[in-house]
Amino acid sequence: MSADDSLTPEAWGDIKELLAELGTLSPGEREARLQSLPADRVARLQPFLDVDTGVVVPPATPGVPPTQAEEILAGRYRIERPLGRGGMGTVDLAHDLTLDCPVAIKRLSNLWLPDAEARRRLVREARALAALNHPHVARVHDVIDSSPPALVMEYVEGETLVDWLELPRAARTVIGVLRQVVEAVAYAHTRGVIHCDLKPGNVLVTPDDRAKVVDFGIAQMQRTASTTRVGDTTVAPAFTPRYAAPEVKQGARPVPASDVYSLGVLVDEVVDECAKAGAPLPPPLAQALRRASQAACVTEADRRPRDGAAFLAMLPTVAAPDAAAGWRTRAASAVLVLSGCISGGLAVTGDGSALRPASLGGGKPIVVAVVPRVDDASASTISAAAADFLRRSLGTLTRARLVTADVPAFKDDVDTLVKDLRFEGLTYVFVPSVAPTATGVRVSVAVRRAAGGGVVQTFTEEGPSSALGAITGRLASQVRAWLNEPARPPGGPVYEPSARALGEYSQARQYLERPDKPEAFQLARELLERAVEREPEFAAAHAELSRVLVLQYRARRDAALLVQAQAAAGKAMRLDPGLVEARLAHATTLQATGQRADAISELQQILKVAPTHDRAMRLLGQLQAASGAMDDGVRTLREVIALHPSWQNYRALGTVLYDAGRYAEAEQEYRECVALQPDNPFAHQLLGAALQKQNRDAEAVREYERALAIQPSAPAYTNLGTYQYGLGDLKAAERAYRKAVEIAPQDPLMQRNLSDALRAQGRAREAREGYQRAAELAEAELRVNPQDQTAQSLAAYAWARAGNCELSNVPSTRIESAPSPSVDGLIDVVNARLICGVVPQALVDLRAIAAAGVSLSGVLERDVEEAAPRPVRQFVAGAASAGK
Structure with missing residues (x-):
């Protein structure tokens, strides 16, 4: 059965309404809905099911050969293969013979074009859409005025927003994608274009986390065509009910605020999907997004943000920090979508076709990395060596960026590789393999998409095993050509x-x-x-x-x-x-020995030669923060994370923020560490420390227990012991501290914490001996690095507890005069000052801690607070009542 003129206007309207409804349901829901319908309605609907992407048809039907394999449209576009079928027609992958690049061809069905006038109006509107030019809008390149008409559209490689959110995503990445979507809508609104059908199925996310809004204006074109009268009835325009604004459902003409309503629903769903994927957005960020969604989803259009630009202004750019609260412990941290087809049929997920990087477009550089093999085979076939040869031979890239550090290795498990790389910000990875031959070795370089692991290209060279460098050099030249990079100029002897x-x-x-x-x-x-x-x-x-x-x-x-x-x-x-x-x-050795200025100077010289070197940028950011240039340090670390969001970079930024008392911000960076390496105990321990500093003890303990379940470590034990110490369970705290000391007997923090538990139990002699040991260990570290604030604060506190206030005064003064004293360091010094009776300076230090936004509740040890003079107790109580 096919659509014909025997359909009554009522039957035709019923079909349109059902197709719109089915397009919003999951496959299981669609099947259930079809089974619930009367047989006569299903019979009328059946001819249209195979042209509705949202109902049944996958991108390619097994066993059915392509019918347009050699077809060329308009003398320019060679049809390659079907991609899918949508409510307005079929979509094919084609090759633009003029520009030598892939495109998507959408051929519009005559079901929506009952007469020549409707086709002419639609073509005029499509040509207007071709004027849209924005990096986050999938463009209409051309309009073929044929019967039926065809749209030539940008071919986008990516996955729908729904599919993309199935994996845990970093909060800043989610916000980045959301803002890109709204930026695209805002841009279109300034040019008088309304999307009319915004939903997650019409948002693609490319492998490098760039959003592309697809089918811009297609629903409006559909409306233009379908307002033609069928019999005595005007056909209602199609839309997706869940995302449509109330006025659109009532038949009113869409306005920019109608798109804003759809964006509000989409934003609300993104918050929910992040939680389902096991990576809930930070509460302040989620709350800010919910507020924006609520403002966008009010019933009256004139009470919503008026257009995309107004809604964009309501979206947060980064996670808002929680109010920080104090804790006496130190963090031992210086320690709808069918498979392969988007609704409307515009784009497909990666399928292994070997697209050249130049076809990605979008203005952002392609980010690549050489991923070494470290499986059993690689040890005998020196594949890891080939990786380093290849990385060195690639040299400096101009159109792509080569990541050179902190990239997970490949162990013949593509799923694990993709999981490990998901936060690395990579577009492609090059995986070299070396296999022996009768006369030498064969070296192959597989080019894999970082997002899906699929191989898109392979390069192979052979030669004697003694010429591995020359072989990989030839392969590097091929890889550079594939990347559209110029040939590498010859260098000096290496x-x-x-x-x-x-x-x-x-x-x-x-x-x-x-x-x-x-x-x-x-x-x-x-x-x-x-x-x-x-x-x-x-x-x-x-x-x-x-x-x-x-x-x-x-x-x-x-x-x-x-x-x-x-x-x-x-x-x-x-x-x-x-x-x-x-x-x-x-x-690095300059930094380790406290020569910060010289280390910073050396790193700045390195970055003039290698401006995106991960480790150099990371170390520079840490040193800038430690030298008092906190804003510069945080900025540098955020820059290196933007270039390469690795575990090491997130940890470095988290620790800098933690040391500054910015615990809520540190928490977010440590959560990225856990997401990247969930089997890394230190990631859980760091996160636990940041949570404990915010008085979120139950969450902190869970993280410590997770860390210890993976691998026993001194930091996790000592922080868990400090939690038990705070509860007054001194025996349990002592047991945890002793385990920490067994693992790290040379760490003064472990010795100091154990001594605290012994002193609180009245075992004064043992405690004094422990404090003496902690102080001596800290002093040994200071002989290596006199600027080590962790060692300084531990020495100050331990000497005071050991009864030697003269020795305690030296490191205390150094902490207080440091350009950027750590909050934990000041907490130790305050306690040391009060133990030694230096009250005026203790008050100065307390004011500095409060000024950092840290609660003074819990800063003083119990016995220190009880013995403190009235001015100190009054200041602490006053700061607490003021909400500081």
Whole structure:
């Protein structure tokens, strides 16, 4: 049966209404709705089901060959294959022979075009839409005035907003996508175009998190065509009921405020979908979005934001911070959619077709990374070494950006790879593999989409195993050409290590990506020591060895390790003073020994040569904040996160914010850490510390327990013990603190906390011995880095508790005179000052803590508060009553 003139106006209106309803339902709901209908209504509806994307037809029907494989439209567009069918017609993937790029062709069904005048009106309106030019609007490129007419539209590779939200997404990424959608609508409104059918199915999100609003004006075109009279009745325009404004449902002509209503419904759904995906938006952010949604969804159009621009002004740009509250503990942290087809048929999800990056458009650079293999096979086939050769051979890119650090490895599990990469902001990843041949090796580079893991291109070269560098150099040239990058200019002589030494170096670098794994540092150190022993001129391996030794020093507090790190960095600088990794190793040792100004200067020089180097930017941001330039430090760290949202970068920003007493903001960064590496115990411990500082104890304890379930760690035990200490369960606190001391006996914080539990139980002699031990350990750290505020504050507090106020005064004064004293440091110093009877300075420090927005409730130890003079107790009580 087909549509014909025998349909009565009433029957035709019934069909249109049912198609609109079915298009808003899930597949299961659609099937149930069809089964609920009388047989005669289903019979009338059946001929139209195969042209309605929202009902039954997938992008390609198995067993049915394409009918337009060789068809060329308008002498320019070669039809490649069907993409889907929509309510207004069919959609095909085509190739623009003039511009050499893919496009989507929507051929409009005559069901909606009963006469020539309707077709002419529709074509005029489509040409008006072609004037829209915005990075977040899927464009109409051309209109083919044929019978039926066809629209040539931008081919967008991506997934619908609904599908995109099925995975946990970072809050800032969600807000970014939402704002892009509203920006597109606001732009169209300034040009007199109303979407008329805004819904999640008409929003695509590309692999690099760019929103594209599709089918702009299509519903209005449908309205234009369908206002033609059928018999004696005017056919009602189609819309999606859930998202349609009340006036649209009542038959009024849509206005910009009608689109705003649809946006309000969409925003409200996004908040819900984030929660369903296990990544709820931060409460202040969710509340701000709910308020904007409520303003947009009022019944009267004239009471809503008048257009997209007005609604955009109501949307938050970042998560609003919660009010910070205090806690005495220190964070041990210096420690509708069918598969493949969008409603309307405009775009499809990635299907493995090898699109060249230049076709992505949108004005944003493509972000790529070389992902090494670290599975069992890679150890024998030196694939990890090939990854480093390839990364070095690619050199500087101009049209794409190459991420060079903190990228998860590939272990033959594509699903895991995609999950690990989902927050990395990448477009493509290059995965090299090396396999032995009869005469040498075969090196292949698979180009995978970061969003789905599908292979879009493969490059292969063969040669002798001793020429791995030359082989990967040829592959790098092919990859650069694929990226539309100019050929790399020849450079000066570069030291190329043997494949074996490079393999050891590359494998060590992968161990360093997971410092939470037992023995990761030691395994990396052993590999690097073998590499430099095998090839003493391998400067990059010396630099990486220096990095490992610094990390081991921070874990073990053994000053000899830092001396060795300085020697390795010096060796790397002598071998290749222009090597970025060598200079970064040198900057890291300067930072570790408290030479902040020199370290900052060195990092700034590095960034002149490599302006987007992750580790250099991260370390610079941390040092800027520690030197008193907090705003500069936070800005630098946010910039590096925007370039590369990795675990290490989020942790660095979170810790800087935490040290400044900005606990709610730190919480959001630590939540990103948990989302990126949910099996990393330190991520949960850091999040727990930020929650505990906000007096959200139950949530904090859950995070500590999660951390300990993954791997016992001293920071998690000591923070859990501090929670129990606050409850007055001193025995439980002592047990937790002792476990922390067993794991990290050289950490003064662990010794200090255990001493607090002993003192509170009246075991004064044991406590005094413990405080003495904590103070000595802190002083040992200060001999290495005199600017270490964590060690300074611990020494100040421990010496005061041990009864030596003279020694306590030195680190106390250093903290107080620091350009940017940490809040935790000041808390320790206040207690030390009051223990030693230095009341005026304690009041100054209390005012500084309150000025940072931290509650003074819980800042003083119980015995210190009880013994404090009246002015101190009055100030604390007054600050608490004032809500500070």
